[in-house]
Amino acid sequence: LLPILSYPDPRLRTIATPVKDITDDIKTLISDMIATMYDAQGIGLAATQVDRHIQLIVMDLSEDKDAPMVFINPKVTPLVEEKQPYEEGCLSVPDVYDKVERPNKVRIQALDQDGQVIDKEADGLLAVCIQHEMDHLNGVIFVDYLSHLKQTRARDKVRKVLKVRDKQQLD
Numbered sequence: 001l002l003p004i005l006s007y008p009d010p011r012l013r014t015i016a017t018p019v020k021d022i023t024d025d026i027k028t029l030i031s032d033m034i035a036t037m038y039d040a041q042g043i044g045l046a047a048t049q050v051d052r053h054i055q056l057i058v059m060d061l062s063e064d065k066d067a068p069m070v071f072i073n074p075k076v077t078p079l080v081e082e083k084q085p086y087e088e089g090c091l092s093v094p095d096v097y098d099k100v101e102r103p104n105k106v107r108i109q110a111l112d113q114d115g116q117v118i119d120k121e122a123d124g125l126l127a128v129c130i131q132h133e134m135d136h137l138n139g140v141i142f143v144d145y146l147s148h149l150k151q152t153r154a155r156d157k158v159r160k161v162l163k164v165r166d167k168q169q170l171d
């Protein structure tokens with residue numbers, strides 16, 4: 001499993017670079033990220049969150065956690081103006097949830113792990129998640145959309161959660 005960076009780690013602000021070619025190292029990273037995402041009960045994970053700064057996202061919105069999706073060099077384009085709120089969370093900001101407004105219909109263009117072109121429309125949770133992951137590749141975290149007060153509370157909350165986790169590891 002890969003360690004997930006926690007807010008406000010500055011490495012989460014790194015801009016990811018495009019993947020040039022899909023090497024065996026990248027394929028290993030993809031399977032490690034999928035395992036890490038499942039272990040952390042996430043439905044998405046961006047390479048930035050595991051301190052690898054390439055344009056790579058994994059997601060799995062299925063019930064049985066048996067339908068992982070891979071997006072390499074993704075490009076997301078909103079297809080509607082109107083935005084909808086969704087209660088977002090983030091594996092890098094544990095135990096913090098808050099409403100974020102995003103366009104709820106987007107076009108996704110990317111490559112899959114075999115280098116095949118993906119070009120599809122997404123709405124609902126898939127649209128929310130892919131935009132949340134795209135933000136990670138651009139060094140943006142969902143708390144950035146919240147008030148400064150909520151950002152301060154988020155920092156305090158994460159510090160507390162990490163202290164409890166570290167203590168548990170020691171027990």
Ligand SMILES: O=C(O)C[C@@H](Cc1ccccc1)[C@H](O)SCc1ccccc1
Nearest residue numbers: 042043044045088089090091092129132
């Ligand atoms: O990028 C991450 O940190 C994983 C995110 C993905 C996500 C964020 C907001 C809305 C949907 C997905 C989450 O931690 S995965 C946990 C989760 C699961 C179901 C619904 C919302 C969040």
Ligand SMILES: [Zn+2]
Nearest residue numbers: 089090091092
């Ligand atoms: Zn996140």
